[in-house]
Amino acid sequence: MKANLLFADAAVESLEARRTLPAKFKRMLAQLNLPDRVGGKNTVIKMHIGGDIGFTTIHPLFVRILVEAVRDAGARSVKVIDSNKPSEGVVRGYTEEVLGCPVESCFGNTGDAFHRVEIGFGELDFVLFGAAAVESDVFIDLAHVKGHGDCGFGGAVKNIAMGVIPKVTRQKLHRLEGGIVYDREKCTFCTKCYEACPNEAIILNRDRREIEFFFHHCTYCQHCVMACPEGAIVMEDRKFHDFSRGMAMVTAAFLSHFEPRDLLFINFLTDITMYCDCWGFSSPALVPDIGIIAGEDIAAVDTASLDMIKTENLLKNGLPKNRSTLGTGRHLFEKIHAKDPYIILNQLTELYDCTTAYDIREIQ
Numbered sequence: 001m002k003a004n005l006l007f008a009d010a011a012v013e014s015l016e017a018r019r020t021l022p023a024k025f026k027r028m029l030a031q032l033n034l035p036d037r038v039g040g041k042n043t044v045i046k047m048h049i050g051g052d053i054g055f056t057t058i059h060p061l062f063v064r065i066l067v068e069a070v071r072d073a074g075a076r077s078v079k080v081i082d083s084n085k086p087s088e089g090v091v092r093g094y095t096e097e098v099l100g101c102p103v104e105s106c107f108g109n110t111g112d113a114f115h116r117v118e119i120g121f122g123e124l125d126f127v128l129f130g131a132a133a134v135e136s137d138v139f140i141d142l143a144h145v146k147g148h149g150d151c152g153f154g155g156a157v158k159n160i161a162m163g164v165i166p167k168v169t170r171q172k173l174h175r176l177e178g179g180i181v182y183d184r185e186k187c188t189f190c191t192k193c194y195e196a197c198p199n200e201a202i203i204l205n206r207d208r209r210e211i212e213f214f215f216h217h218c219t220y221c222q223h224c225v226m227a228c229p230e231g232a233i234v235m236e237d238r239k240f241h242d243f244s245r246g247m248a249m250v251t252a253a254f255l256s257h258f259e260p261r262d263l264l265f266i267n268f269l270t271d272i273t274m275y276c277d278c279w280g281f282s283s284p285a286l287v288p289d290i291g292i293i294a295g296e297d298i299a300a301v302d303t304a305s306l307d308m309i310k311t312e313n314l315l316k317n318g319l320p321k322n323r324s325t326l327g328t329g330r331h332l333f334e335k336i337h338a339k340d341p342y343i344i345l346n347q348l349t350e351l352y353d354c355t356t357a358y359d360i361r362e363i364q
Helices: 021-030 034-038 060-072 086-092 156-161 167-175 192-196 223-227 240-255 298-308 332-337 342-351
Strands: 003-009 042-046 077-082 103-105 114-121 124-130 138-144 146-148 152-154 179-182 202-205 210-213 233-236 263-269 291-295 358-362
Touching (some): 003 021, 003 298, 021 060, 021 291, 034 060, 042 060, 060 138, 077 086, 114 240, 124 167, 124 240, 138 156, 146 332, 152 156, 152 332, 167 240, 179 210, 192 202, 192 223, 223 233, 263 298, 291 298, 298 358
Parallel strands (some): 042 077, 042 138, 077 103
Antiparallel strands (some): 146 152, 179 233, 202 210, 263 291
């Protein structure tokens, strides 16, 4: 059975405010039956607030529109949550004054409010979920679709599987794909890996002109692998299927805490760049802005998002100057990152009641 999705096109039919994406987003939300979904319930909006000097996250205006729609629909409470510290979002305008609701950590004020769920899949023996996410009555997954060097792409699934868990669980997930190996002979000590590491897991030994890994901090995010121009850092024993399975298992375990009617998935297909917001900086868009997709089925929303991102629409400046050629694959993200982005979604349909089949109705 196909899932029914709503789509708001970023393209404008005429130069009128009511024809633009924010106005279409309002009309989209009006058709999602929010009073029945959120009325009298504690509602959280999970998004990625980004970090450092990244600026291509979801514009605060859209978040404000969503917050107001949820509040007007009669929600008991509403707040924005993320695994990043709320202070990271301030520079991008994610403040209570701008959004109209609190912005909080998934893990509480002390950073240690978790729910443990047993998984039992290799390194992924258990997972810790942020209590603020699991304990909500209604969970709205507000995702920014982008490329991702590790997952293949970032969307609704990644916003949960990587977005409501602490670093210790991310380590378990990433280890499913393999371990990091450093080749001293290839290393020129350019320190680009050190600069790219978001977790202070790389130590510079300036006397020996080599790097060292502090694996206690390492989440195996592979930022160093992708940043190294010499191929001196690689992942051994690559098992993307195992990693995808782990991502799907974490997502399914989280979603099982909710009734389907208490879940809503909204994907923004704007500023679609090569890498995820977790890199802490922004690059030019790979393709023109597409719009917004929303629905009750997570796999359908992510699949529809991927289907709309087409190789033939690649923009000249979307790739770095040293990445002028693409590899093989059926999707643009696969041509860039050498990972089939649909694998995770197919894995999820085996573990959770969702589908990759969909029908789309466009918001006028």
